[in-house]
Amino acid sequence: LAFSIKAESESPRLVSTQDDIAEMRLAIEKPGSFKTKFEQQKRSVDKQMEQAITVPVPADGGGGYTHERHKKNYKLMYQAGMLFQLTQDKKYADLVRDMLLQYADLYPTLDVHPKRKAGANNPGKLFWQSLNEAVWLVYSIQAYDFVLPNLTEKEITKIEQGIFRPIVKFLSVDSPATFNKVHNHGTWLTSGVGMAGYVLNEPEWVEQALYDLDKSGKGGFLKQLDELFSPQGYYNEGPYYQRYALMPFITFAKAIETNEPERKIFEYRDGIVLKAITTTIQLSYNGLFFPINDAIKSKGIDTIELVNGVTIAYGLTGDTGLLEIAQIQDQIILTGDGLKVAQALDAGKATPYEFESVAFGDGADGTQGALVIMRQASSNKATETDSQAVLFKPAAQGLGHGHFDKLTWQFYDKGAEIVSDYGAARFLNVEAKYGGRYLPENKTYAKQTISHNTVVVDERSHFDANLEKGNANHPEHLFFVNDKNVKLSSATIDSAYEGVELTRTLALINLPEQDQTLVIDVFDVNSKKQHQFDLPVHYQGQFIDSNFALNANDKTMSALGNENGYQHLWLKAQATPDAGLARVTWLHDNGRFYTQSSIETGDSQILFTQIGANDPNFNLRNENAFIHRVKNTKKHSFISVLEPHGEYNPSKEFTISATSKVSGLAHVDNDNVTAVLITFLDGKEWVLAYNKQSVTKTKKSEFSLKGKKYKFSGQYLLQKITK
């Protein structure tokens, strides 16, 4: 077998090593943020130790007393175990020993948990599901590893026979479906069992954890690393679940590295563990994760899973940019890598972390569509953090937590969401709100297409909101350009609706000469039959103005539709703008104005809506949108420009550039080339043209505009028109 058995005296041997411990013992003698954290944790554990040990017979489901008690127990054992290593004070080791002895008494008496759902295939014993049981094992085996030097042979036998061997058996050979499954629950099970293998000197467990129970490689930790992440480290449920999934990957990988460095686990699949960590960071704006799919919006990079991730990544790479993230996280971890982070932060070594424009290919092979992030510094930037981001989502469905939002986009500016996604409809752990679970409105509104900024055909959601169909199909990502002043991406899908092809091209451009950034959106819809097409813009802020008349439903208003999310939208007003340029301006709390200018046909409508209809328990946030609607149409291009401008500063009593500078917009579709012409109030004109297919840098394209021919090489042309 691949790893040599170590003596018990070589404890600890998982996330932190004996060398780490030696360094940490020195560090807690000197002032610094590591010592501060150590003392804080010591106070917390000392306080908990005033209470008697309680290892209750499992009775309650998630959130209930016994569930929470067993969670507290594994955290306390882990922390006390580490304190024993750091202080060598036996009282901490005794706590872990006594608690584990009680578990060793209890565990053999347990059948599956009484709150196990009938027919559920992932039961636990201490907890209602095996996921929590595995998390218990991941923490407790580390605690056990910490205190091993303080245990007698007899205690070791009792603990291993009473709890660790039975729980490993229960989570592996007795739970083959979950253990072998390529899914984040499986990662917790394989990680717990594998780490127990190192500590109990059972190389076979490690092999099974890595390669499936039958060691075929069809399941297990490595297969999970192969399939749950794209080659760039993107997890297809989105960042909210990615940061959650991260924890067992990084923990077990670290333990593998400690015990069997020859496996080069951190080099596996071209460094996929590290990529998974850095991609999680990249999938954030102003500290918060992009809220795609089922995501709670306040979750951000300071989440404990990513604190661990950044700590381990810094330990591996010494990348000082990661220290800036650690600084924002402001949480020191008591591990060897945590010490390195603390010392580097104390020494002021942090450098700015580079947030990049990236197209993250989706799916295990990276070809199932993509999640595209385009960024640039805001041209009129006020602060270092004043950057812009466009999220473009021609990504795969993202399994059960995915939303029916193919080709949707979001826009961020000056620290805030401007064109937004609802995120998940959920009040986490708030009992009064549907027990703290996903609200019914998560399905009836948040997952539906109309709650996103993408085209809805005939008021039906993509794939008719059928998850299986969603999982079986994905958009094709056509191209991505990341030049200094132009970020450009395009994607298409013909499976969201039968007989309808949706193609969207988004550009985030910067016109330095005019001190202006813009988002250009070209959404082409092409169908065999006539349909109604709706393209919503869910905006954050206060409506200021439109250059067309609104017909407000001002004494009575009704829901916009009956199903697929439409039943949750109040129709506040409607308009039929004249042919030409339609403008909608709103003001965000961040003090900046935003204008969307769009090309109107003269018979298209704009509907103004607010979330809140058919919501008798007031579960939804009352946010606003406007919806571009065309009816009885086979082919349509929605063309628009989003323009951030000006400043509203009532505190200092000034308002500047409250009105849009875009005075005209034209669209030309020439064979392979689409061109958008933007005219500004001062007469300046710019054209953005692109070849609709992915082309090489030398490929020549041409198009005509206002009787003049233009040629360009490569994917696009951004040019000022001289008259």
Next chain:
Amino acid sequence: LAFSIKAESESPRLVSTQDDIAEMRLAIEKPGSFKTKFEQQKRSVDKQMEQAITVPVPADGGGGYTHERHKKNYKLMYQAGMLFQLTQDKKYADLVRDMLLQYADLYPTLDVHPKRKAGANNPGKLFWQSLNEAVWLVYSIQAYDFVLPNLTEKEITKIEQGIFRPIVKFLSVDSPATFNKVHNHGTWLTSGVGMAGYVLNEPEWVEQALYDLDKSGKGGFLKQLDELFSPQGYYNEGPYYQRYALMPFITFAKAIETNEPERKIFEYRDGIVLKAITTTIQLSYNGLFFPINDAIKSKGIDTIELVNGVTIAYGLTGDTGLLEIAQIQDQIILTGDGLKVAQALDAGKATPYEFESVAFGDGADGTQGALVIMRQASSNKATETDSQAVLFKPAAQGLGHGHFDKLTWQFYDKGAEIVSDYGAARFLNVEAKYGGRYLPENKTYAKQTISHNTVVVDERSHFDANLEKGNANHPEHLFFVNDKNVKLSSATIDSAYEGVELTRTLALINLPEQDQTLVIDVFDVNSKKQHQFDLPVHYQGQFIDSNFALNANDKTMSALGNENGYQHLWLKAQATPDAGLARVTWLHDNGRFYTQSSIETGDSQILFTQIGANDPNFNLRNENAFIHRVKNTKKHSFISVLEPHGEYNPSKEFTISATSKVSGLAHVDNDNVTAVLITFLDGKEWVLAYNKQSVTKTKKSEFSLKGKKYKFSGQYLLQKITK
């Protein structure tokens, strides 16, 4: 005459003195925040000096080109003049001289401003109204004072004859109504003229500025100090206008002190100028002014007028608490007092500013009702700034900017508005929103009673929204108690509605034993005839839960009423809670839950509303309220308790105490005593009782509760009931 004429070489002689300048010249040689500010201002002025001087013929109204140009000119002259004093670089003095010479050429040619409103009695010449003309004089006379040592006799003659003597004449003897008026516009005129009197050696002007044109004392600056502030320094339009009014008071007072210290202007009326400054600070929460009357909510203590106020107050008192405010303001002023603030801040002398519980008597004599601020540290306080405040408003009308909101309240906690006031309906300077002026909805909604948290009778506003009636009547403030754990205040008014007496008693209490703070609200309505009474709670946050069923208007909803603000409220849902305790819980973005528990009769209703009906231009913010409604009633007491509780932390994934701990509420009305009994889930009971009249500390009161007699001395009793 009272002041001795100083030679021209004694310039400057207004806000900063020669001694100040000497100190400032030393300070700009040494590193520190004063020098930093000086260099910043110098860069700004140097940049503006690259442009040619422009003194255009007046043409435009407020916001227009010539209006803004003349405003920029006086600011530039003031800053350049001060730079000349500090650097002794003649180029700055030459700028002021050249500009003033151009004004001296222009001014004698001007008639009243072309944009003067027909029939308006306060025209300007450089500006459309005399207010701006006076502000021009206040700044320009200081600039002139700064550069006097650099002017020839001929230049002096030209400037004084061409501009200063004519503008003083125009603003004083030619504008007697405005000059003599006891109003903040009058303060600017008297201040400008008085300061010009010191500089041009015209003691008569000073006398007129102080005592009315006829020196009778019926008008003028001192009369303004007598009447525009209450004895405690409260300005009855509220803090938003108070900070604006402050500027000419403090500027002219400082100039008086410099020239005629024997007038003891800062001791005048028991130190009213200083009180006006500190009261403005006190009328804020978390840096923002309480938004009563026509107030834009983002205005706070960092406003430039209060920066000047705090600077002068620190110069007078050396109170290091003011330095904490200056720290928050983060703006250094280039004056003698500004230097003192800068040096003290650099030396780390700032100490916490004490925000207090105060009843500010309203009106010139302090007896026209009161504005009551009750504060306490939040018992479960997380940070230093985690304090609570109740604003209770049995104040006078507050003139033209006043709202019809007698006895309304607001509640603030954990940095945020919880029970809120709409403030003004206005987007300052946003042309698309009604020219940036007060929106029509300011009158149709924001000023109306229903937009406040006070009782509305028969869907009509207080005084039927008649300003004259409002100004002629005011509530009677009955008492105010400011004890450690109990802040208590009561007031009554019988003139808001004919035949209806409204009496409200609010208490902000702290039960340290239970780690709980509460607001107790007793609103007694007593009328001769039957009426409908509505008591709204405008809350900020997301509705979580009620302990009674809601009947939601979920497919169609309509405006609640037709006029007096009701036409702007959508009726989202209604309920008729059972007799007993009704609970409404919401969650604020600050992460805390709030529950209002109220006593219901069984036939009273609760209506859930959202602002936005009859708002065809989307001018209003879509905020939520619930309204307690009783119909066909002569006498009713609305009894409620507001309870902050728990924490929602989706980022760290925990939620604690999401439900109310109040399980019962009872109300006893015994002759002179009202008692409210609060029962908690754990069985603990507390009674708050108070004598309804203002009584002495020794006055004995008694009441019966559940068959038991209670006695207390003084205004109130807060007692835990033992069984």
